[in-house]
Amino acid sequence: MKEVINLNIEKSYILKHKIIPVFKDLKLSFESGKFYAIMGHSGCGKSTLINIMGLLDNEFKGEYFLNEKNVSKLSNKELANLRNKEIGFIFQEFLLDKYLKAYENVIFPMLVNKDILPKERKKRALELLNMLGLEDRVNHFPKELSGGEQQRVAIARALANNPNIILADEPTGDLDEENETKIFNILKELSKKGKCVIVVSHSNEVKKYADIVYKLQDGKIME
Amino acid sequence: MSFKDILYYSLLRVKRNKKNIFLFIILLIGCLTITGALTYKNFISQNVNDLINKYLGYRTVIAIASFEYEDKSDEEFYNELKKLDHVLEVYNADYNSINVPLLNDEDNSVSLTNGSTYSLPKKIIGKTIKEDDTGVAICPIKFKKNMEDYYNTDDFIDGQELIKTGISINVPIYDKVNGKLILTDKFYQKKYNVIGLYDPVTNGNLYNTCYISPKDMKELFDIAESANKSSLPIAHVIVDDLKNVDSVRETIADKGFESFNKTTINYDYVKEVNQICNIIIIISCIGIFVLTILYIKKINNDNLQNIGIQKAYGYSNGNIQNFSMCELLIISFISIFISFILAESCYLIINIFFKDYINLKERIITHSMLNYWFGFLIILVVPIITNSLLNLFYNKKNAINLIRKK
């Protein structure tokens, strides 16, 4: 399997002139086609790590290779392009655009992707929503959807540009068990189709699906 | 990202986000206030300028000869004045205008005015008078002979009627004997054919004023009114522009003649209106600026997560800025459109309302597009500047910092 992420980083936050170290010499690598779970107690830095991997936070020391490119050396434009095409990020709170319908939310990342023709966008969005069992919810606004449905729309949005890496920070944190199972199954399917799926979770449930579980503790990884 | 996509999704979001109505109202009220203040200000100064242009009195100087001219001919005095810069015309002040009784209607009169090239009304329906014409007159489109009851509009005589009948006068002739005026039994009678009509309201005249040629005027004075002539020549000096009146008066004074303005204008009212309108405009601009900044900052704060998500999904800073700018410009353009419609409707209503007031006939508000531009510019420029400044700030932020701001 192809290695898509390889990092060796150090991260600390500065809060009111106080340095809060999160991790040091953190070495990790991820391959495509696998389901990874990142676990650990609250405050150990799971979100911090996945945000860095998702290129949402570039304030760190060390080296991060994504598809063999050193992201610290890339311009803002190149980074935006990577986020758009290589990464699909799923948040715990779904974070859909409340003024856009389900399918419009899915189309949104496609608008800045030149590889998808304008006339194919809607078709593609409907296919993705279909695949996630939302065929009769496409015209709903976020507030007209249940939490589980909203998270599936968010997954469809993450898949909009067919990225190789799916990152999810506690995707089932706000959902009940039934919906949790649904979401993990969907993510598992995606990893089987060759995507690198990385999920941060508290839930022990995730262990059933994960190929590899990383445990983050005191800024170190135990496999 | 194509312009079409930006426009389409911006329209969707503007339409669905009810909070935009606040910004719309701020911009609409601001635009209407600025446009209204500008319109009123220009309307007032335009009217005053019109009045000055139309009514010759404001740039007519009355000059009185010095005593040495008692022995010289009057012509010498006039020629002296004609040589001055900025002077268009000089004529005997005695020949300016006179009220004379009508033939077979002694109780009523007509005011005959010297119709020289410069004093004639600008707009004349029909023919005009030339210097050497005789027996012709230009009269009001509505003529009124009974001046005692000026505001009664019942006894107007239509100008067309005067064209048929003409104006006939009957002036008693006085004689000067040993410095005393003595009425003779002779009369100066003359009929003037009315060859043209003019609007006394826009011209600043009374409804009983007719113009006759300078030649007829001289004749009327020399025969019928010679007894009234002043001993020292007095001249009406017509100056080319209001701003030159003072300098002409100075040169007249240098020559040792006395002079005064025929009519003066009180500019204080215009200045006051100007000041008040300027203050309103400045306050509106500041108001629009402050409220727009506060409002855009507020919606952007609500929007912060959205901007973060856009970044997380690969939108460049440029894309994000285009999006927010487009949304604001849509609101600005809607405000411009609606305020244009509202302002035009107001003009229409005001004009219909004042149509029947004869004295305001030409003062109906003219709606020049110039009055709009400033307001339009402000409500376009302010959101653009505000948004650009805020974007500069957001550009530097990491996606996660925007998403987790709350």
Ligand SMILES: Nc1ncnc2c1ncn2[C@@H]1O[C@H](COP(=O)(O)OP(=O)(O)OP(=O)(O)O)[C@@H](O)[C@H]1O
């Ligand atoms: N913006 C920030 N500024 C300062 N400190 C921060 C910031 N974000 C996180 N931290 C600190 O960094 C540490 C790691 O935070 P992080 O959110 O990554 O933990 P987590 O493992 O995701 O926890 P949880 O399971 O509760 O979500 C915590 O101690 C937290 O207080």
Ligand SMILES: [Mg+2]
């Ligand atoms: Mg977390």
